[in-house]
Amino acid sequence: MSQAKQTANKGSFSLSKIVRNQIFIPIAALLLLALFNLIIDPTFFKVTLGYNSAGDPVLSGYLMTILDYGSELAILALGMTLVTAASGGQDISVGAAIAIAGSVILRVLCGTNSRPEEMQAPVIVAFLIACVVSMLFGAFNGALVAFFKIQPMVATLILFTAGRSIAAWINNNELPIISDPSFAVYGGFIPGVPIPTPFFIAMICVLVTALALKFTNLGLYTQAVGINESSSKLNGLNPAFIKFLSFVLLGLCVAVAGLIKVSRLSSINYSVIAKDIEMDAILAVALGGNSLSGGKFNMTASILGAYVIQFLTTTLYKFNVQSDALPAYKAVVVIILVVMSTPKAREILQSIGQKLKRTERTVA
Amino acid sequence: MKKKLLALMLSAVMVFGLTACGGGAASEDAGSADTAATDEGGAAASGDLIKVGIINNDPNESGYRTANDKDMKEMFTAENGYEASFAYSLKNDEQITAAQKFITDGVDYLLLSAADTAGWDTVLKDAQDAGIRVILFDRTIDAPDSLYEASIVSDMAQEGKTAVDWLASQGLDEYKVIHIQGVMGSAAQQGRSGALDEKVAAESNWSIVTQQTAEWNAEKAQQIVQSVIDSGESFNVIYAENDDMAKGAVAALDKANISHGVGKDVIVMGFDCNKWALEELLAQNWNYDGQCNPFQASYIDEIIKTIESGGSVSEKTIIMDEKGFDATTITQEDVDNYGI
Numbered sequence: 001m002s003q004a005k006q007t008a009n010k011g012s013f014s015l016s017k018i019v020r021n022q023i024f025i026p027i028a029a030l031l032l033l034a035l036f037n038l039i040i041d042p043t044f045f046k047v048t049l050g051y052n053s054a055g056d057p058v059l060s061g062y063l064m065t066i067l068d069y070g071s072e073l074a075i076l077a078l079g080m081t082l083v084t085a086a087s088g089g090q091d092i093s094v095g096a097a098i099a100i101a102g103s104v105i106l107r108v109l110c111g112t113n114s115r116p117e118e119m120q121a122p123v124i125v126a127f128l129i130a131c132v133v134s135m136l137f138g139a140f141n142g143a144l145v146a147f148f149k150i151q152p153m154v155a156t157l158i159l160f161t162a163g164r165s166i167a168a169w170i171n172n173n174e175l176p177i178i179s180d181p182s183f184a185v186y187g188g189f190i191p192g193v194p195i196p197t198p199f200f201i202a203m204i205c206v207l208v209t210a211l212a213l214k215f216t217n218l219g220l221y222t223q224a225v226g227i228n229e230s231s232s233k234l235n236g237l238n239p240a241f242i243k244f245l246s247f248v249l250l251g252l253c254v255a256v257a258g259l260i261k262v263s264r265l266s267s268i269n270y271s272v273i274a275k276d277i278e279m280d281a282i283l284a285v286a287l288g289g290n291s292l293s294g295g296k297f298n299m300t301a302s303i304l305g306a307y308v309i310q311f312l313t314t315t316l317y318k319f320n321v322q323s324d325a326l327p328a329y330k331a332v333v334v335i336i337l338v339v340m341s342t343p344k345a346r347e348i349l350q351s352i353g354q355k356l357k358r359t360e361r362t363v364a
Numbered sequence: 365m366k367k368k369l370l371a372l373m374l375s376a377v378m379v380f381g382l383t384a385c386g387g388g389a390a391s392e393d394a395g396s397a398d399t400a401a402t403d404e405g406g407a408a409a410s411g412d413l414i415k416v417g418i419i420n421n422d423p424n425e426s427g428y429r430t431a432n433d434k435d436m437k438e439m440f441t442a443e444n445g446y447e448a449s450f451a452y453s454l455k456n457d458e459q460i461t462a463a464q465k466f467i468t469d470g471v472d473y474l475l476l477s478a479a480d481t482a483g484w485d486t487v488l489k490d491a492q493d494a495g496i497r498v499i500l501f502d503r504t505i506d507a508p509d510s511l512y513e514a515s516i517v518s519d520m521a522q523e524g525k526t527a528v529d530w531l532a533s534q535g536l537d538e539y540k541v542i543h544i545q546g547v548m549g550s551a552a553q554q555g556r557s558g559a560l561d562e563k564v565a566a567e568s569n570w571s572i573v574t575q576q577t578a579e580w581n582a583e584k585a586q587q588i589v590q591s592v593i594d595s596g597e598s599f600n601v602i603y604a605e606n607d608d609m610a611k612g613a614v615a616a617l618d619k620a621n622i623s624h625g626v627g628k629d630v631i632v633m634g635f636d637c638n639k640w641a642l643e644e645l646l647a648q649n650w651n652y653d654g655q656c657n658p659f660q661a662s663y664i665d666e667i668i669k670t671i672e673s674g675g676s677v678s679e680k681t682i683i684m685d686e687k688g689f690d691a692t693t694i695t696q697e698d699v700d701n702y703g704i
Contacts (some may be wrong), residue, residue: 110417
């Protein structure tokens, strides 16, 4: 009898441990969405092997769409998590910054002619230049936040407002189009490989980030600065530099996402490319259970969060929800998450949990 | 410490203010440079140039607007007898401020493509009192037509009807349409959607597979079409309300190896006649592109000439000629002439 009770206690203990684990939130959301789709329409999970118009094998289906479009979001979530953890604020200029990065890539590839027959420079060169430009804009945001101590959201509002005009200016307001099919690989498929390329790019980014977090003090320092700036300063860290660095790294992520975006259509529309993506990126971080006011973070949870967002978007598209209503649905998710993560909400939840326990005990 | 914080915040506000203006100024650069140039030209030549103040939307907004702005700048030059000043904004209140400035500057004509239909009554009355004539182009406004001389617009409903009639003439047994809409409520969306909705309601062999707004955004259009393909539903027409969205839709088709274009499985339709889109037609990858004519400058020029020579404008609302191009009949000449 007592033994049975003990194991039951142990069971409930480990359950609460799982629930308290940060990664529980995105996994629970993922399972909820998957379950919902499974009940309504199991064909959601069908993946078929077919051939695209170039004759290469491609996997298609909703799951592949999620893998495809979720990847650019996952890449952004990497940088956004660092920025959030270090500065306790978010960068709302990532969409505009993607427009700039994409514009730079196309500008370098097209040279002086906006409609070249073939690319004027190797893609890697264009990409590296875009990385440098994006990191400079990241540095601009970072400097405002770290050295001038401007609220991150206010500081990045500048680029949010001006970014798309800058992107248009980079290409003289022309519409560059790359007709070389080899450029479409980055946002499409590598010939012979049936899984979308953005997924591989995202995995490379994740791997690099994982290695950086494991073998450098980046993660530790970022969290230290986010949790308590002045005590980390007393311990010999330079909080301003760490914050600055996080924005520069986000700039790098933006350049990668920009490459995928412009490659998808081999073109760019300055006013709408990556529109509202900042909201999805921030949502990914929040859905990963990371505190939006900085401090401790869990990168895996953020990445998972990004794919969950895309899962949600794809599900909504599947059910023909009007696409201009999508942000409203996402906003509901944000509200729930943010409210749940406030100390007040936790207090209430805890008291409810304790009450439940008490009733359990009295019943027992 | 508090003072420091206050100082920081103030400077932040100032920096932000500066940059915000900078953003707008970037797009106005070309315009103000132009103005300066024409000003000098005007001073050097003579005082009898016709002064026009042109208020337009931001040329970055779309290919249509870029072409429209270019057309205006080419027409209203010192050589053609004009002294032009330009102001750009996507916001109604900024446009109204610009209009007030032009009125105090004493222009002869005010050319206006309003960002929003409402709120123009007062400022146009001021213009009338100052003896300034107003000509609207591209967009109409909610104001009595006594306040302006003429309004040169596109008939979006007619554009939609031309396109739908063309589609009907293709004689398919069944029309299963993916309808990708522009920003809901915009004049272009309402006109172009209206014609198709009517047809689908009237004919039994026409059906809508999905009707979604992609908000003029190619990526969204790609996701919407991708979603239909993933669901396995069959379709044979893509009716996209602009070229960008048609391009996004085609990207999704290519990924799934669904053939499109002349004599293929799916008919692709777009609007606006971007040059690159007409080239797609020429290559027979798309089937149809409807024109939305951005070249209002010559119409405006004609009206001003009529008024200056003492004549009067008989029609207040002038609807421009707009074509629809079919991939089977389009020529390189059409691409060069009508591509924007």
